[in-house]
Amino acid sequence: MADDQISIRVCLGTSGKASGGEKVLTLFKMHIERLHLDARVGTRCSVKKVGCRGLCSRDVLVDVIINGEHTTYQNVTPSMVERIVKEHLLEGNPVDEWTVKEDYAEFTSRQYKIVLGPCGVIDPENIDDYLKMNGYRALKKALTRMTPEDVIEEVKRSGLRGRGGSGFLTGLKWEICRAQKEKTRYIICNVGEVNRALAEGNPHAIIEGLIIGGYAIGASQGYIFIRERYHLSVERLRNAIAQAQERGFLGENIFGSGFNFNIEFSFGTEAFICGEETALMETIEGKRAMPRLRPPYPAEKGLWGKPTIINNAETFSNIPIIIGKGAVWFSSIGTEHSKGTKVFTLSGKVRNNGLVEVPMGISFRTIVYGIGGGIEEDRRLKAIQVGGPSGGLIPESMIDMGLDYENLLKVGSIIGSGGMVVFDETDCIVSVARFFLEFLQRESCGKCVPCRLGTTRMLELLTKITEGRGSMKDIEALERLSAIMSTASLCGLGRTAPNPVITSLTHFREEYLAHIKEKRCPAGVCKALITYTILEDLCKGCGVCLRRCPAGAITGERKMPHSINQALCVKCGVCFEACKFKAIKKE
Amino acid sequence: MPETSLTKKMVRCSINGVSVEVPEGTTILEAAKALGIYIPALCYHPKISITGACRVCLVEVDGAAVVSCATPVEEGMTVITNSPYVEELRKDIIDLILSDHPYDCMVCQKAGDCELQELAYLYQIRYPKFQGKKRMYKKRDGNPFIEREMEKCIQCGRCVKICDEVQGVGAIDFAYKGFDLKVCPPFEHDLDCEFCGQCVMVCPTGALVGKDWIARGRQMNIKKVDTVCPYCGCGCNITLHVRNNEVVRVTSSPDTFNEGYLCVKGRFGYKFINHPDRLKSPLIKRNGRFVEVSWDEALDYVAERFKEIKERYGPDALAGLSSARCTVEDNYLFQKFFRAAIGTNNIDHCARY
Numbered sequence: 001m002a003d004d005q006i007s008i009r010v011c012l013g014t015s016g017k018a019s020g021g022e023k024v025l026t027l028f029k030m031h032i033e034r035l036h037l038d039a040r041v042g043t044r045c046s047v048k049k050v051g052c053r054g055l056c057s058r059d060v061l062v063d064v065i066i067n068g069e070h071t072t073y074q075n076v077t078p079s080m081v082e083r084i085v086k087e088h089l090l091e092g093n094p095v096d097e098w099t100v101k102e103d104y105a106e107f108t109s110r111q112y113k114i115v116l117g118p119c120g121v122i123d124p125e126n127i128d129d130y131l132k133m134n135g136y137r138a139l140k141k142a143l144t145r146m147t148p149e150d151v152i153e154e155v156k157r158s159g160l161r162g163r164g165g166s167g168f169l170t171g172l173k174w175e176i177c178r179a180q181k182e183k184t185r186y187i188i189c190n191v192g193e194v195n196r197a198l199a200e201g202n203p204h205a206i207i208e209g210l211i212i213g214g215y216a217i218g219a220s221q222g223y224i225f226i227r228e229r230y231h232l233s234v235e236r237l238r239n240a241i242a243q244a245q246e247r248g249f250l251g252e253n254i255f256g257s258g259f260n261f262n263i264e265f266s267f268g269t270e271a272f273i274c275g276e277e278t279a280l281m282e283t284i285e286g287k288r289a290m291p292r293l294r295p296p297y298p299a300e301k302g303l304w305g306k307p308t309i310i311n312n313a314e315t316f317s318n319i320p321i322i323i324g325k326g327a328v329w330f331s332s333i334g335t336e337h338s339k340g341t342k343v344f345t346l347s348g349k350v351r352n353n354g355l356v357e358v359p360m361g362i363s364f365r366t367i368v369y370g371i372g373g374g375i376e377e378d379r380r381l382k383a384i385q386v387g388g389p390s391g392g393l394i395p396e397s398m399i400d401m402g403l404d405y406e407n408l409l410k411v412g413s414i415i416g417s418g419g420m421v422v423f424d425e426t427d428c429i430v431s432v433a434r435f436f437l438e439f440l441q442r443e444s445c446g447k448c449v450p451c452r453l454g455t456t457r458m459l460e461l462l463t464k465i466t467e468g469r470g471s472m473k474d475i476e477a478l479e480r481l482s483a484i485m486s487t488a489s490l491c492g493l494g495r496t497a498p499n500p501v502i503t504s505l506t507h508f509r510e511e512y513l514a515h516i517k518e519k520r521c522p523a524g525v526c527k528a529l530i531t532y533t534i535l536e537d538l539c540k541g542c543g544v545c546l547r548r549c550p551a552g553a554i555t556g557e558r559k560m561p562h563s564i565n566q567a568l569c570v571k572c573g574v575c576f577e578a579c580k581f582k583a584i585k586k587e
Numbered sequence: 588m589p590e591t592s593l594t595k596k597m598v599r600c601s602i603n604g605v606s607v608e609v610p611e612g613t614t615i616l617e618a619a620k621a622l623g624i625y626i627p628a629l630c631y632h633p634k635i636s637i638t639g640a641c642r643v644c645l646v647e648v649d650g651a652a653v654v655s656c657a658t659p660v661e662e663g664m665t666v667i668t669n670s671p672y673v674e675e676l677r678k679d680i681i682d683l684i685l686s687d688h689p690y691d692c693m694v695c696q697k698a699g700d701c702e703l704q705e706l707a708y709l710y711q712i713r714y715p716k717f718q719g720k721k722r723m724y725k726k727r728d729g730n731p732f733i734e735r736e737m738e739k740c741i742q743c744g745r746c747v748k749i750c751d752e753v754q755g756v757g758a759i760d761f762a763y764k765g766f767d768l769k770v771c772p773p774f775e776h777d778l779d780c781e782f783c784g785q786c787v788m789v790c791p792t793g794a795l796v797g798k799d800w801i802a803r804g805r806q807m808n809i810k811k812v813d814t815v816c817p818y819c820g821c822g823c824n825i826t827l828h829v830r831n832n833e834v835v836r837v838t839s840s841p842d843t844f845n846e847g848y849l850c851v852k853g854r855f856g857y858k859f860i861n862h863p864d865r866l867k868s869p870l871i872k873r874n875g876r877f878v879e880v881s882w883d884e885a886l887d888y889v890a891e892r893f894k895e896i897k898e899r900y901g902p903d904a905l906a907g908l909s910s911a912r913c914t915v916e917d918n919y920l921f922q923k924f925f926r927a928a929i930g931t932n933n934i935d936h937c938a939r940y
Contacts, residue, residue: 293639446768453683456766460719488642
């Protein structure tokens, strides 16, 4: 903050903690104290923990801000702290070899951080930091100067759509709920995988959004549904709730408006199905996580049979911004029908893996080659899987398309959980589809037939194809199963489960055919379809492969060409990697 | 105007071209039933809440497939229950169910009475086109009454719901998830409930059958005899399944006053009928041993002793204990006999204990 002339921010999200961030933070404090830095430099010096800023592979990230001048250090370990303090803080010379390079600027400059903005800047465990950034102003504005109908109207005008699942208009959903005769209503915030950075980096925004939502629909009880395993998120949200209660933002008669609101936690276990809102409500009610039939929709009859609104943490984080800055400002970002920004977990074969927030309508090319820094080793991009396991594969030919709800739907994908996995030419698409189906099959709740047995049979067919036992009939069966599942499944998860198969069959049919007809895996991934052989003229008989082979499949005299016993070979590829003479052929 | 229209709004729709008016909130499946149009369904059961899990009852509404068991009729709706589109979908869903079902109809107790078999027959699915792994369970349930062959279970959830919603016991529920979803008692222990057998009644397949029914006769070679349960004053209507003049199973029809529900005694307690230890004539103890006698002899003997006791010790030395297995008329006469003929108020009934 501006009143400290020297400010140090240490990333302490889950990843930062795992990389030793706590020790780095303690060491910074210790060295500053030991050197009496405040006195020697003649200014105040503060060290604080902040949430994740996205680029977790570079953790621990440390910002040093001296008189407004930003320097960011990457991969900071405890042993580096002393030198940074001495050279940079004391003498004013940044340690250039440890600072972030151009790709970091590339990663951050093309993003548009609205909800993730305060993450990495404020101390998530200190409400004053949030208040300094106009925190809870939107709540005050909503409660003291707006009617619930005004709030709904503002959210409707902003064009905000649910940041997860099917992307229903948030304001419209709230309006339907508000119009119900039943006066006991509930509002639920689902903190999913992709929302963890928000909960860890800026928990107060979620809580503020949730309270405003409760005011808008007329609920006095809010729930935060979160997996018990997300310890840090739970801890920071719990802390934030306690602080908000202390300051009177939660509880009875908030801001003297007569509006009461309380938040309770509900813990879930590791289950994909809990992302389905009706299954989530069943969980809160203490039942099995299985989706309910709709209609009635949750906004009419939800938790305990009362009108209920479920939005995820990212949607709620947008609310204070919309109320604070106005719907007009918000709707200036994005495309015609998709407003604002979206947080994605960018992963796979891009150079910069991490959490990114982009404006709607940005092209996939910008995400992969700009923010992502391109593909590792400059290999060719093959496809991007968007929307988590039940999203769809977008081929390289379509990457100039703008990212929004409509375009994704057109190509058979969804925004879903906000996953984005990049695949390159070394990835086998059939294996990729199989990988996602394996997850979906494992996570199917089993309630309805099309999903329970459809995912099982699909996985079996895909396994068959990757093992070289596929036939053209299997493609037909896959297509038929996709049609059954997408039309007849009970919930959205079952209906979207065949997406990876449908999209891969549409865009990468030739890869399936290569597996089936030629018994060949073009990317060289499917173990059953590759053979390793030793080229006799290149083999020097050094014995490295023989010693490394875990299956004892390689034999040969020293200094004589070796050979691989195919019956014993497990196709691990260790020999291929180990051979210095490139004498091992993979085909 | 029919009187119902005053209390409940009526909606009109057409099903397979036939127009029908039903109260608002009626599902497509129920409306079709009223018209005599059959829509197959495996998880739907009139006695329990809607599940919507089997997806067999799909029908076409405005070109889209919807589940008829859960979709209420809307004004002006056009429903087609047998278009090639839904028939194909339905067939493939049944096909999927059969792909994880043992092919042992030839030894299955339920054959001829099985809803899944009937659908396979209707849709002529000889071999499912989808093939793959099937669930296999080694452990057999050790309970005395209900055979639970979970390989045959199609996870429709009828048993879970009837146990919870109707019987109020909740002895079983789903465990595991996805392909491995399984209906079982807590911790997969042996079933230890009140064994009313309501779950057996609603099971559409051979997953739940009476242990004593097995290999004692299937539907095609039994005679059905309607009668009243002899166990208690409820007088549930039951149907005896008789093969070779022997009762091999007891059921109850859903259109009886007891709606087809029975208790453990009524449903499973029929084996005394042909039991060798069953008392068929009165016994009198002579010289320390019971001896079979005629009814006349027995009644004369009892009447004589009653008189003796009454004369010697007075009527209050006698007491009558009646049985719940008797009819109301029987019990009325019994107490009348004790009050008027014997002269005592010492009357009681086993149901009080």
